[in-house]
Amino acid sequence: MTHARTNESTSLLRRALSAPAPSTRLQAALTAGSAPTVEDVEALIERCAIEPDFSVRDMLTWALVRNDTPTVVERLLVELGSEVAQARAQALHTLSKIGHPDTWPAITSSLLLDDDHEVARTAWRTAAGLVPPGEETALAETLSTQLNRGGREVQLSLSRALVALGEAAAAAVERATSDPDPGVRAHAIATARLMKDPDEAFEAAIGEARRVVALRAAPAVRD
Template sequence: MQDSVREPVQDSVRDSVRDAGRVVRGLENGSSSVRLQAALAAGTTPDPRFVGTLVERCATEPEPYVREMLTWALTRHPSSTTLPKLVAELRSERAQARSQALHTLSKIGDRQAWPAVTRSLLTDSDDEVARCAWRAAVVLVPEEEAPALAEVLATQLGRGGREMHLSLSRALIALGEVAVMPVLRAATAHTDPRVRGHAVGTEQLLRDPDAGHDFAIGEARRIVALGTTGQEE
């Protein structure tokens, strides 16, 4: 009787191991469509055996839509399993590993990861890493630390082109008016016209979220050209 019970259990274990192995191999397949299906399977039926490979694939996966599925699959696993591996990726020399780990942490939303979003990541020389760090930071930051985060983010005003400006503006606005207005007001007196313009444009968006960013930046440039910080003489 015991043998007859044990055999179905052993068969079930073997099937589970075989299925897990198939998913892991699929994540490493040369076909992006196979990798996509494997990531979907890993999220549909979460298994701690998938987590290491999912995180590793995030660091090297060339297709954005597959990376997004990898992130989704990781959000389906317990954060107690995923967070340690994702936080470890933040120290990687590979920019994609850092950016994708930050992106995934922002989707998981577990504030235990907040201490790992360091100033060095928020000011990372790689634009995509910095943008992902900004998004993750505003999701994970405790309310009482929002003003300090705003001060760090304000050091990036004027960085990059339109997309970078818009990403940073959105991150600052997400922190709320109380946290962000002091740093924006200070930045409008900055010696760099790019910083002044970006600060004024962000303040415009804060006051009127429906205003287009191009309009806000255009308004900021006009104000800077006039040599004022808010109103014409």
């Protein structure tokens, strides 16, 4: 349920969201979410783009999810084209929490392949959750081009997205296990292991995958 709020109240919210203390900003976002009003949407989304504290950003998302869905979604879609990487990433994260299927077309290849790791990994997770029936294989093909990207957290995010796609991702992952790049091969092999056993730890899967790749690349020993 949304509530009416005066311009003065919204101005107070903006000031509170700009306070030096994270605890003050957190309380401001909590208050906005406890009595949601569309007048606050702009201030909340603007803060998402620049808020440095993870807990506050999470509370901003919670406040937006509790607000009027059409208003919030429309404004978040604009943020996906922002030049600010955090704005794009936070918009994707909030859209994933809202889970509105009509937002799927906005999860473009440019976001899935974004140069910023945080934007890309958030796009992967969001896309895997919103992909409509019949689009899973195409999404898996796009995601498979990002194998061996970034460090441990980025690679884990990609593997989780591919695992979430299930059988639709199997062919793309299997094909990548023969990629000329040993890093791609290892990440693909690790992902294939996780698809078979989602409970396996990523560190164990990637460690074993790298061992397999190294053994395959080692020259044969002649007697």
